[in-house]
Amino acid sequence: MAFELPDLPYAHDALASQGMSQETMEYHHDIHHKAYVDNGNKLIAGTEWEGKSLEDIVKGTYQAGAVAQSGVFNNASQHWNHTQFWEMMAPGPNAMPSELEAAIKESFGTVEEFKSQFSAAGAGQFGSGWAWLVKDADGGLKVTKTENGVNPLCFGQTALLGCDVWEHSYYIDFRNKRPAYLANFLDNLVNWENVASRL
Numbered sequence: 001m002a003f004e005l006p007d008l009p010y011a012h013d014a015l016a017s018q019g020m021s022q023e024t025m026e027y028h029h030d031i032h033h034k035a036y037v038d039n040g041n042k043l044i045a046g047t048e049w050e051g052k053s054l055e056d057i058v059k060g061t062y063q064a065g066a067v068a069q070s071g072v073f074n075n076a077s078q079h080w081n082h083t084q085f086w087e088m089m090a091p092g093p094n095a096m097p098s099e100l101e102a103a104i105k106e107s108f109g110t111v112e113e114f115k116s117q118f119s120a121a122g123a124g125q126f127g128s129g130w131a132w133l134v135k136d137a138d139g140g141l142k143v144t145k146t147e148n149g150v151n152p153l154c155f156g157q158t159a160l161l162g163c164d165v166w167e168h169s170y171y172i173d174f175r176n177k178r179p180a181y182l183a184n185f186l187d188n189l190v191n192w193e194n195v196a197s198r199l
Contacts (some may be wrong), residue, residue, distance in 0.1 A: 001051060002015045002041045005034045006083055010133070014091045016180040018188040019181075024172045032168050033082040040075030047072070047080055054080050069148065077149035081130060085164055090191035100196035107141035114143070115186050121145040122165045133161040135199065160198045161190065 008014075008029055013022035044050050049057045049072060058080055061073035069077075079179070096104075101111060108114040114133070122131030125145040132144045134157040141160070152159040163169075163185050170181035 002045075003037050003051060003054065003079060005029075005037045006086070008086055010091055015189060015198050018092055019087070019184040020189060021173050024082060024169070027172065028164075028168055029082075029086065033079070036075045036078040036082065040079055042071065043072045043075060049076075058151065058153045058158060062150070064154075067127060069150070074149050077151055077153075079155070081149060081162060081164070084159060084162055087194050088161055088191055089185075089189045090194070092188060094190060094192050096192040097196040101191060103141055103199060112198045114141075117143040118161075118163070118186065119179060119182045121181045122163055125165050127148075128166040132157075132159055133195070134159055158198060161195045 008025065012025040012029070015025065016022055032138055038052070044052075044057065052060070056077055057076040061070055061076065063069060063073075065170065096111070104111055104114045108117065118133060121143050124144065125131065125147070129145060129146065129147045130149075130151065131140060132146065132152055134144055134152045135141055136157055144155075144157075146152075146154075151162070163182060165178060166180070170178060174181040174184075
């Protein structure tokens with residue numbers, strides 16, 4: 001069963017007033033994400049990975065310490081990452097549920113400190129990658145960053161929130177101002193209800 005590009009959970013222009021333009025969504029979802037799906041389907045056809053779940057493919061093809069991951073991993077992981085990314089955003093306003101706020105304060109002290117660490121991770125990721133809020137195996141929350149398409153599945157973590165810091169995610173709207181993009185993501189775009197549901 002081939003993977004398919006999921007529909008956005010909102011219209012292409014739904015986040016425009018919150019800092020993510022229709023043009024960005026059209027390029028990012030309709031072109032970049034679709035390419036990961038199409039290329040991934042071609043690469044897994046006729047292999048041991050055909051018919052496996054996306055999560056199993058990501059975990060099964062990840063190679064810790066590899067200088068470059070395989071094409072199967074890169075496309076499968078980016079398909080998974082982007083599918084989560086669209087769901088982690090929503091037209092606003094989006095208040096943080098109390099149970100999520102409590103969990104963040106328990107792990108980071110304050111919501112502001114969490115946002116500071118998350119923004120620093122995203123801004124400090126050299127080149128392409130992602131910033132994440134994850135739940136570790138011990139149940140604690142922490143901020144991580146990953147290169148290219150690597151994601152929390154590779155480390156047995158639960159992804160609660162992820163922000164794409166590849167240039168295609170922000171260059172139309174923010175040019176080279178990645179920190180401003182990250183701040184806007186946290187303040188205006190995050191679907192905190194979705195994040196809380198992942199706890």
